[in-house]
Amino acid sequence: MNINFKKGNGLVPAIVQDANTRRVLMLGYMNEEALRQTISSGLVTFYSRSREKLWTKGETSGNYLQLVEVLPDCDGDTLLIKAVPTGPVCHTGNDTCFAETNREYSSFLHQLEVIIEQRLRDKPAGSYTVELAAGGAPKIGRKVMEEATEVLLAALQEGRQRLIEESADLLYHLLVLLNTQGISLNQVEEELRRRHGG
Numbered sequence: 001m002n003i004n005f006k007k008g009n010g011l012v013p014a015i016v017q018d019a020n021t022r023r024v025l026m027l028g029y030m031n032e033e034a035l036r037q038t039i040s041s042g043l044v045t046f047y048s049r050s051r052e053k054l055w056t057k058g059e060t061s062g063n064y065l066q067l068v069e070v071l072p073d074c075d076g077d078t079l080l081i082k083a084v085p086t087g088p089v090c091h092t093g094n095d096t097c098f099a100e101t102n103r104e105y106s107s108f109l110h111q112l113e114v115i116i117e118q119r120l121r122d123k124p125a126g127s128y129t130v131e132l133a134a135g136g137a138p139k140i141g142r143k144v145m146e147e148a149t150e151v152l153l154a155a156l157q158e159g160r161q162r163l164i165e166e167s168a169d170l171l172y173h174l175l176v177l178l179n180t181q182g183i184s185l186n187q188v189e190e191e192l193r194r195r196h197g198g
Contacts, residue, residue, distance in 0.1 A: 004076045005032055011047060012077055016089070018102055019068040019082040021186070025089040026097040028057070030079060035070070042067045044083050063087030103186060113175055113185050120179060132173075133180050140177045147173050 005012060011029045018025055028046035030038070034054050037045040044065035045056045058064030065083040072079055085102070088095055095102035103110055119129040132140055147170035154162040178185065 001070065001072055002076050003032075003035065003072055003079070007077045011049070012079055014044075014046065014079040014081050016044060016065060016081045016083055019084050020190075021102055023096060023100060023102045024098065025065070025083075025085060025095075025102065026057075035079070038067055038081070039070065044081055057089075058086065061087070061091070063089065065089070103184070109171065109175070110185060112172065113179070116175055116179050129176060132176055137177065137180065140173065140180060143173045144170065144177055 003012060008029075010031050012031075014028045014030045016025045016028065017023065028044075029049060030045075031047045034045045034047045037054060037056070041056070043056050043058070044067055045054055047053070048055050056064070064086045065081070066086065067081070067083050069082040070079055071082070085095075089102075090097045090099075092099075094100075101114075103114075116129055119127050120133055123130050132143065147166060150166040151163065151170050154166040175185065178188070
């Protein structure tokens with residue numbers, strides 16, 4: 001890897017991206033030693049311009065960045081660091097240093113998860129989601145079982161369009177159940193990746 005450290009007086013910007021969600025997490029700076037340590041340790045390490053020394057992200061908070069890949073840009077004077085965070089990245093407690101939620105939005109299911117969270121937080125009058133969640137796991141669980149049965153019946157008797165509609169109902173109710181249990185769609189996806197070696 002040919003990096004031009006001279007151009008920035010010994011430092012290059014290092015953009016950190018979540019390897020799974022593709023969200024930009026933070027920007028730091030690396031010198032040659034920080035890059036070497038990052039690669040050898042597997043934990044993202046920067047050069048602190050204010051303290052004038054190396055620091056491994058997470059050494060104080062415990063929220064490390066586990067290295068996946070280092071990619072130089074076309075000029076060799078900026079790095080893209082793909083990593084997996086073990087907790088919030090920003091010292092403020094936010095997921096990212098740009099106050100974004102570190103989630104994938106590659107599908108509408110992720111957007112729907114956010115909509116459900118907003119409804120449960122804001123509790124708008126007349127919201128079915130709020131009413132459903134108020135019944136707790138027993139009420140939501142009954143709806144999940146009911147929708148699963150309707151998915152099966154649609155597959156056996158009612159045709160393709162009904163199967164799509166009932167599957168949408170099932171996924172919605174499952175997302176509400178997951179939310180009320182403090183489980184994210186990303187966590188479910190991570191379990192699927194783990195099972196299938198992805």
